[in-house]
Amino acid sequence: TGAAARAVSGDLACAPLDARDGRLLLAISTMHQPPDLWLADVGAPSPAASRHRLTALNAHRFPDAAAFAVEHLRATAPDGTPVEGWFLRPHGHDGPVPTVLSLHGGPAAAWGHAFSYDHCLLAAAGYGVLLCNPRGSTGYDPEFAVALREHWGDLEAADVIAMLDHAIAVGLADPERLAVSGLSAGGYLGAWLITHGDRFNAAVLENPAIDWFTSTGADIGAILVEGWTGVRPGTGLDAAQTLARTSVTTYADACSTPTLLIVHERDLRTPPNGTEAFYTLLKLHGCEAELLTLPGTFHNGSIDLGRPDHRVAQNEALLDWLDRHAPARPPRDP
Numbered sequence: 587t588g589a590a591a592r593a594v595s596g597d598l599a600c601a602p603l604d605a606r607d608g609r610l611l612l613a614i615s616t617m618h619q620p621p622d623l624w625l626a627d628v629g630a631p632s633p634a635a636s637r638h639r640l641t642a643l644n645a646h647r648f649p650d651a652a653a654f655a656v657e658h659l660r661a662t663a664p665d666g667t668p669v670e671g672w673f674l675r676p677h678g679h680d681g682p683v684p685t686v687l688s689l690h691g692g693p694a695a696a697w698g699h700a701f702s703y704d705h706c707l708l709a710a711a712g713y714g715v716l717l718c719n720p721r722g723s724t725g726y727d728p729e730f731a732v733a734l735r736e737h738w739g740d741l742e743a744a745d746v747i748a749m750l751d752h753a754i755a756v757g758l759a760d761p762e763r764l765a766v767s768g769l770s771a772g773g774y775l776g777a778w779l780i781t782h783g784d785r786f787n788a789a790v791l792e793n794p795a796i797d798w799f800t801s802t803g804a805d806i807g808a809i810l811v812e813g814w815t816g817v818r819p820g821t822g823l824d825a826a827q828t829l830a831r832t833s834v835t836t837y838a839d840a841c842s843t844p845t846l847l848i849v850h851e852r853d854l855r856t857p858p859n860g861t862e863a864f865y866t867l868l869k870l871h872g873c874e875a876e877l878l879t880l881p882g883t884f885h886n887g888s889i890d891l892g893r894p895d896h897r898v899a900q901n902e903a904l905l906d907w908l909d910r911h912a913p914a915r916p917p918r919d920p
Contacts, residue, residue: 597616599616599621601614608629610628614637616700619644620643620701622640622643623639653676654709658670658672659671662748663721663744682754683758684764684765684913686912688715689746689767689773690772692722692770694731704767708905712915716750716759720749720775722742735815739832743775750785763913765787765788765912766779773795773856780843781834782840787911787912788843788912790846790904795860796834796835797833797835798830798833802819805855835860835867843873844907845875845876846903846904847861847875847878848879848903849878849880850884851882852883853883
C-alpha cells in the first residue's frame with residue numbers, strides 16, 4: 587500500500603519480516619550500516635515519524651559514515667539507454683582514486699542502498715568502488731530487466747563501461763588504476779570485460795557463470811541457459827555456435843589482465859569446472875592467473891551463507907591481489 591511504501595522510503599534497503607496491527611517489522615540496512623531491526627508504523631505521516639530502531643548490533647564497529655562518501659551517478663549507454671550507479675569515495679582521498687568496478691550477480695539483481703562488507707573493506711583500503719545497474723538489473727521496468735535475454739555480453743558491458751567512462755570524466759576514478767570484481771553473473775560480466783579489452787589492471791572473479799556448455803549441468807542450468815541465451819543446449823550446431831559466441835571461455839586467449847578466480851567447491855549454481863577450465867585456458871595463453879578454492883562452500887559462501895573463515899580467506903585474497911596489481915597507494919621508497 588502507499589502507507590507501507592512511505593514507511594520504508596529513503597536511501598536504505600528494507601526486508602519485511604512480519605506485519606501486525608498496522609506495524610511492520612523490518613530489517614533495514616544502508617551502504618554504511620549492516621542490517622538492524624526496526625519497527626514501522628504504516629499510519630505515520632512521514633518515514634522519519636514511522637520508524638523506530640530496535641537494535642544497533644554493530645554500532646561499535648560501524649559508528650558513522652567515516653569510511654566513504656556516496657555519490658549518485660547517471661550515465662548514458664552508446665544506444666541512449668540511461669543507467670544508474672553510485673561511487674563510494676574513501677574519505678581522505680581527493681581527486682581521482684584507484685577504483686574497483688564491482689558487478690552484481692543475478693543478472694536479475696541490483697545494487698542499491700544496502701550494506702556490503704566487501705565494499706566497506708575496499709573503501710577502508712583506499713579504493714573507490716563503482717556500482718552500476720546495467721540492463722538485466724531489476725527495479726526499473728520489465729523491459730530493462732529482460733533486455734539481456736539473447737544479448738549477454740553486449741548490452742550490459744556497454745552499460746557498465748559507459749558508467750566507468752562517466753566516473754573517469756567527472757574526476758572520481760583514476761583511469762590508470764582500475765580493477766573489476768564480480769560474483770556469478772557479475773563474474774561473467776567481469777570476465778567478458780577482460781577478454782574484450784585491456785582497461786583493467788586486475789580482476790577478481792568469484793563463481794563466474796563462465797561457460798554456457800558447462801553451466802547446463804548446474805542445478806537450474808538447462809533452464810537458465812535456455813532462458814538467457816534463447817537456445818536449447820544440445821539442439822545442433824547453430825545452438826552450439828550461439829552458446830560459444832556468448833561463452834567467455836571462447837575468448838580466453840585475448841585476456842591479458844591479471845586474474846584471480848575464486849570458486850566454491852560445492853557450488854551447484856555455477857559449478858567450479860567451468861571456472862577451472864577458464865583458469866587453465868588463461869594459463870595456456872600466457873595470462874597471469876591464480877585459482878582459490880574454498881572447500882565445502884556453496885554459491886554465496888563468502889557473502890552470507892558460508893563459514894567465517896571462508897569470508898576471511900576471500901577478503902584477504904581480494905585485497906592481496908589488488909595490492910599486487912592495482913595498489914591503492916603508491917609503493918614506498920626503498
